[in-house]
Structure formats: structure tokens, C-alpha cells
Amino acid sequence: MNDISTKFYNAFIVKDRWQLYIEGLGVTIEIAVFAGIIGIVIGCILALMKLSEPKKGHKHSIWWYLATAYVDIIRGTPSVLQLLIMWFIVFSSSKNGVLVASLSFGINSGAYVSEIIRAGILAVDKGQMEAGRSLGLSKAQTMKEIVLPQAFKNVLPPIGNEFITLIKETAIVGYVSLSDLTRVASQISSRTYEAFMPLIGAAVIYFVLIKILTLLLEALERRLRKGDLR
């Protein structure tokens, strides 16, 4: 018993170490939120590129090929490697690790988000667009007023999923010397020669964060489903 409390004391209390976990969590959340926003912006653009209409006589538009190449490259390489390339090659002169990591994860996430959004738009009944067009609304107006709001409902659960994956994926930023929650826990365990408390502690923090997020997403989804009784 005494042993456990000593371990707990060493892992969290002494030298105000608990503050390090909080700072680490702050870095984790900061990167995840920025990357999430970048990912959604890139994902939307890629999805629209993939859905853009080809010229007459062509199977796909030029935009489709560009977006497809992007998605293929991002999905075809490990995200750790993408992070290392961004940090040591593309932005080797940058000192702002959080920014580079956010960008790297955002570029990565955008590829996955684009597929989610594309599928969400295609899942909206074709008749909705036809009805809008038959009334004289333009394609863009119908998209904005009718198709995208319905697609939003379709994509919310998988986007939430993607964001949760993203939060956990940020645990690799230790590779570029950023002190996120995972790296803090690992550093403390190497200082105290005791792995259990810091690692399990970090795991619990991740779990609680993601549980809260899941509950929020479920509440939002319920609100959006009001109105349709399907």
C-alpha cells in the first residue's frame, strides 16, 4: 500500500509533475484541434474536386485526378513518416513544432475526411438535387440549401470517429520532440524508473477526453436527427 502511494507521489505530485501532464494534454488538444480544422477544410475541397463534373467525353475531371493522387499518396505512406518529412525536410527551418505537426496531421486527415464527405454527399437522394434544379435553383444553391445540410447529418458520425482517431494519432509527435501527453508520461517514467503510474495515468486522461467527446457528438447527432422520423 505504502509502495503504491509512493509511486503515485513520484509520478504525479513531486515537483508538481501533474502540471506536466496538463501541459502535455494541452499540446495534444492544440494539435488535434488545429489538425482537425485543417483536415475538414482540405477534406471539403478534395471532396468537391472529386465530385466535379468532367468535360464532355471524359470519364473524370482534371480535379478528380489531382484529388485522387493526393488521397493515394497520403493513404499510401505512414503518418509518422509524413510528420518526419514535414519537420526535417519541408519545414526544417521552422521552430514552431505545434504548427508543423498540426499541418502534417491536417494534411493527413484531409485525405480520409474527403472520402467521408464524398460518400456523405453521394448518399443524399439524387431526387433532392433534381427537385431543386427543376424549381430554377442553381446547382450551387441546391447544394448549399438542400444537399449539404442532409450530407452533414450523414457525415457527422464518421467525422467524429476520424477526429477521435486523430487525437490518438498525435501521440507520435514525440518523434519531433514535442511534449504531448504521451511523451510527458514516457519522460516521467524514465526519470522515476517506474512505468505503471505515468503510462496508465496518461491512458486514463486520453480515455476521459475521448469519452467526453463521444458523449458530445452523440448529443449533437440526436439534435440533428430531430425532425426526421425515419
Place this chain on the structure above:
Amino acid sequence: MISVKELKKTFNGHEVLKGISTEIEKGEKVAIIGPSGSGKSTFLRCLNLLEEPDSGEIWFEDQLITDPKTDINKVREHMGMVFQSFNLFANKTVMDNITLAPVKLGLKTADEAKQTALELLQRVGLTEKADAYPASLSGGQKQRIAIVRSLAMNPKVMLFDEPTSALDPEMVGEVLEVIKGLADSGMTMVIVTHEMGFAREVATRVMFIDEGIIMEENEPVKLFTDPHTQRLKDFLSKVL
């Protein structure tokens, strides 16, 4: 009002429309009948360019709408369309379904559009559904509201694409009644339908489309009682 010349359309190598020419005058009610796959729905959907024809011309009030330079959105403001599967906007209330286009296109203010919508809803007996979402309505109610949505644009012609084919039998009557009332008010209409009794009663002209051409057309009584082509005779013997 609508003039069609040598309209042709091919889907994946299959020629659905093989050259259709016709004139539709103001106030006419044209019923289009024919076996499934005959091209009648495709023809109707070409009239407002939801389907783009491969060749041929469509004129609407002296405007060549098949010309790529024509602003098709402007033309569609004057051509209402009612679909087999209703296609009410699932994310909008009944009221918003009806007022969206007139307001967005700057034809009416929000208040005016709402006023018109309420009048039209009253005409089809669905005033109390104004704030409901489409998912809570029956098929017959959805289709009546879809008709109202088109009428709110004050169209010059109404296109109906099998408006009762997706309805439960007991709801067909209420929708046909609305369409009939519209016909009596003088609206120009083109209706693709399987309801022969309705075509006979409401139409001023019945067009029999088969194998991608207008096989035969006539006043309803003559067409149904005295068909000339063997194809029409066969078709009528199956559906009547």
C-alpha cells in the same frame, strides 16, 4: 408554347428517344402513355433539360432552350415539375419547401411567399401541415405538397412524371383530384401517366410513345376507342 423538333437521346448506347417532334399549345393538357422503357419519362425530363438531349431542338415561348447559351435556371422558373417519388426537401418543413425557391430566386419576399404558400396549402387542404417535416407525411400528402411547391413559382406549364405511380391505391384519388382542379383552372400540362381513366377524362390530347417515337396521338376518346396502330391496340388491350 413548347415546340420540340427531332429530339434524340441515347443512354449507354441504347437509343431511348429516336426523334420526337411535337407542338404543345397554351392551355393544352397532354397525357403521355406507353409501356415502361418506351422513353416517355425521358421525353418529359428533356423538356426542362433535367435530361440533356443528344440532338434536336426544344423551344419554349420563342426561346431555344437546348442552346447552351440559354440560362436554363431562368427557363425552369416557368416550368413546374412533379416527380414520381415526390422529392420534397427532407431537411425543410413543408412551408420552407414551398417558399425556398421563390424567396431565394428573388421573386417574392419571405412574407409574400408565405402568404401564397398558405393560400395554396388551403387549396389542397393541408394548411395544418405547414410546420411538419416531409418524413411525417403520407405519400398522398407529400405529392399534394410537391404540386403546391411547383405552383408557388407561378409556372406557365406543369410537367408531371408519373405523379401517382408511387402512391398507395387509396391515395391516388386525392392527388388526381388536385391535378384535375389544376387542369380546370386552365394550366398547360404534360402528364406521363399510367392512369388511363384519368388521361381520358382530363387530357385534351393523348400521346402514345413507344420505342422512342410518338407512335400515335389523338383526342382521348378517339385514341382509346379507335386506335390505328397494332402497338397501341396491344398496349390498350393490356392496360384497359
